[in-house]
Amino acid sequence: MNNEKTSVFSNGMIWFGAAVSIAEILTGTLLTPLGFARGIAAVVLGHGIGCSLMYFAGLIGAGTGKSAMDTVKISFGSKGAILFSVMNVLQLVGWTAVMIIGGARATGVILNPAVATVGDAFWCILIGALIILWIGVGIKTLDKLNVVAMTALFVLTLVLSAIIFRAGSAAAAVGSAGGMSFGAAVELSVAMPLSWLPLISDYTRAAKKPQTATAVSVLAYFLTSCWMYIIGLGAAIFTGQSDIARIFLQAGLGIGGVIVVILSTVTTTFLDAYSAGVSFTSITAKVGEKPVAIGVCLIGTLLALFTPIEQYEGFLYLIGSVFAPMVAILITDFFILRRDYSAQAVNGTNLLLWLAGFLLYRRFMSLDTVVGSTLPVMIIVSLLSLLINGRGKARRKGPGRKVAA
Numbered sequence: 001m002n003n004e005k006t007s008v009f010s011n012g013m014i015w016f017g018a019a020v021s022i023a024e025i026l027t028g029t030l031l032t033p034l035g036f037a038r039g040i041a042a043v044v045l046g047h048g049i050g051c052s053l054m055y056f057a058g059l060i061g062a063g064t065g066k067s068a069m070d071t072v073k074i075s076f077g078s079k080g081a082i083l084f085s086v087m088n089v090l091q092l093v094g095w096t097a098v099m100i101i102g103g104a105r106a107t108g109v110i111l112n113p114a115v116a117t118v119g120d121a122f123w124c125i126l127i128g129a130l131i132i133l134w135i136g137v138g139i140k141t142l143d144k145l146n147v148v149a150m151t152a153l154f155v156l157t158l159v160l161s162a163i164i165f166r167a168g169s170a171a172a173a174v175g176s177a178g179g180m181s182f183g184a185a186v187e188l189s190v191a192m193p194l195s196w197l198p199l200i201s202d203y204t205r206a207a208k209k210p211q212t213a214t215a216v217s218v219l220a221y222f223l224t225s226c227w228m229y230i231i232g233l234g235a236a237i238f239t240g241q242s243d244i245a246r247i248f249l250q251a252g253l254g255i256g257g258v259i260v261v262i263l264s265t266v267t268t269t270f271l272d273a274y275s276a277g278v279s280f281t282s283i284t285a286k287v288g289e290k291p292v293a294i295g296v297c298l299i300g301t302l303l304a305l306f307t308p309i310e311q312y313e314g315f316l317y318l319i320g321s322v323f324a325p326m327v328a329i330l331i332t333d334f335f336i337l338r339r340d341y342s343a344q345a346v347n348g349t350n351l352l353l354w355l356a357g358f359l360l361y362r363r364f365m366s367l368d369t370v371v372g373s374t375l376p377v378m379i380i381v382s383l384l385s386l387l388i389n390g391r392g393k394a395r396r397k398g399p400g401r402k403v404a405a
Contacts, residue, residue, distance in 0.1 A: 004206070005206055005207065005208040006203070006206050006207050006208065006213070007207075007213075008208070008209055008212050008213045011203060011204065011207055011216060011217045012213075012217060012219075013147065013220075014203055014217070015218070015224075016153075016154075017149065017153070017264075017270075018221060018271050019220070019224035019225040019227075019268075020157060020224060020260075020267065020268070021099070021228060022102055022264060022265065023102060024228035024229055025229070025231050025232035026232060027188055027191075027192060027229060028043070028228060028229035028230060028231060028233040028235075028236070029233065029236035030180070030185075030188060030232075031188065031232075031233050032233065032236040033180040034180060034182060035237070038185075039185065039237075042185035042186045043185075043189045043229045043233070044189075044226060045186050046187065046189020046372065047189050047192075047193060047222050047225055047226050047229075048222075049186070049190050049371065049372070049375050050189070050191070050194050050374070051193045051218050053193070053194065053324075053327055053331075054197055054218050054221070055218040056327075056331050056335065057071075057197045057198075057331070058200035058201055058203075058204040058214040058218060059204070059214050060330065060334050061200065061201020061202070061204045061205040061210075062204040062205065062210030062211055063210065065205050065210075067202050067205060067278045067279070067281070067282065068198050068200065068201035068202050068275070068278070069198065069278070069279045070201075070282055071201055071334075072085070072198075072326065072330060073341075074334060074340050074342050075329050075330045075334075075339070075341060075347065076326075076329075076341065076346070076347050076350050077341050077342065077344040077345050078343075078345055079346050080344075080346040080348075080350070080351055081282065082282070083351075084198070084323075084326055085279045085280070086283065088198040088199075088276070088279045089276050089279050089280055089283075089296070091195070091198075091318075091322075092199075092273065092279070092296060093276060093303070094303075095269070095300075096131075096269055096272045096273050096296055096299075096301075096303075097303035097304045099265050099269040099272065100124050100127050100128055100131075100265065100269060100300055100301055101124060101304035103123070103127050103262060103269075104120045104123035104127060105123075106245035106261045107123045107245075107261050108120050108123055108245075109245035109246065110245050110254065110257045110258050110261065111258060125301065125305075126262075127262060127265055127266060127301075128297055128298070128300070130266045131266050131270050131273055132294050134266055134267070135270060135273060135277075135293045135294055135297065136290070149266075152259060153263055153267075156256050156260045157227070157228075159256065160257075160260070161227075161234075165238070183369045183370050183372050184368070184372070186370070186372040187317070187320070187365075187373050190320065190372055190374045190375075191317065191374075192229075193221065193222075193225065194320050194323060195319045195320075195323075196271075197327050198275070198279070198326075199271060199275040200214075200217065200218075202274070202275045202278045203217065203271075204217060245257070269297075269300075272300075273293045273294075273296045276292060276293060276296040277289035277290060277291070277292035277293030277294075280292040317365060320361065320374055321358050321361040321365075322358065324357070324361060325354050325356075325357020325358055325360070325361060325377060325378065325381045326354055326357075327378070328357065328377070328382045328385070329350050329354060331382070332389075336382075336386065337385075337386070337389055349388060349389065353381060353388065354381075356381070356384070357377055357378075357380075360377050360380060360381070361373055361374075361377045364376060364377055
């Protein structure tokens with residue numbers, strides 16, 4: 001990334017755009033079995049957990065000026081962090097494909113039969129091209145473009161919310177029997193902000209006011225993502241639909257629905273592709289961020305065109321099991337122990353701690369706790385880190401002391 005700095009407003013717009021996503025609305029529809037009131041409670045609690053972690057992760061990048069994957073070197077060493085960079089690039093390629101095909105199919109359903117001759121492939125290519133345009137424009141130049149795009153999304157989602165909840169004001173807001181526990185719903189709500197943990201520092205590191213920008217970014221994401229989940233939850237309960245495109249149709253949003261789908265897909269997936277480029281530079285600096293980001297978008301578009309990408313609930317849980325224990329160790333090292341292992345090639349102790357956390361997370365998925373899997377796993381991993389790493393001599397760094405103060 002170049003040395004241009006982004007404003008607090010720009011960072012807020014970036015994360016508003018990240019949260020306005022058909023993936024977030026779709027995930028909200030999965031919470032229907034809980035009913036409206038308990039569903040909202042799960043959404044708010046889960047986002048509170050996930051966004052708190054997102055804030056601390058972003059604050060590390062803000063204080064050090066490092067990208068997300070470069071901050072991981074603080075805990076795992078310069079070579080040890082490559083493991084997480086590779087996994088992050090892979091999950092971002094996956095997200096790019098999921099978002100593109102989701103946006104393409106929703107657009108096709110909304111416009112059918114008006115443009116019945118145009119298939120999903122056309123919309124995949126169009127959305128992919130728009131994402132590449134966003135990448136080419138660059139973070140700094142996107143300020144004005146984002147204002148226009150976010151204003152349109154804000155107005156259209158307000159209209160969608162009004163239509164859905166006015167239609168459902170007299171409807172019974174109770175869920176169906178069985179199907180999902182409260183803890184599982186909380187974990188699905190944690191999972192989406194958790195997926196942004198390996199990305200947020202890519203943007204807070206470039207802010208003019210890093211700490212303020214981090215707080216505004218997370219707050220914008222928290223409020224907007226909760227809103228998107230609640231739209232999905234309400235739409236599924238009040239309209240009886242779980243397909244986002246049919247929700248738009250039933251709400252009477254024709255071309256407006258298309259604008260929401262395409263714009264939200266572009267503004268969210270842009271972050272995935274761009275951060276994949278940033279993460280790749282942590283693996284090797286021989287290729288620039290933008291070329292890799294464009295390459296990731298092209299690969300994601302091809303995957304969307306030629307592979308069966310349907311369900312992503314398991315994908316969300318996999319992301320959580322990889323990155324939750326990683327961030328628990330990083331937060332503990334940076335804010336509590338004040339350790340910096342980036343001068344080492346590999347920190348084997350922390351890699352073993354991460355592996356234990358990964359396996360523990362997978363185990364917790366079979367348990368039914370009221371707060372889901374992420375919070376208890378991260379507390380356990382953090383305590384283990386304090387117990388094991390707290391005995392040695394601390395290696396301190398100035399930026400770490402400054403941010404934690």
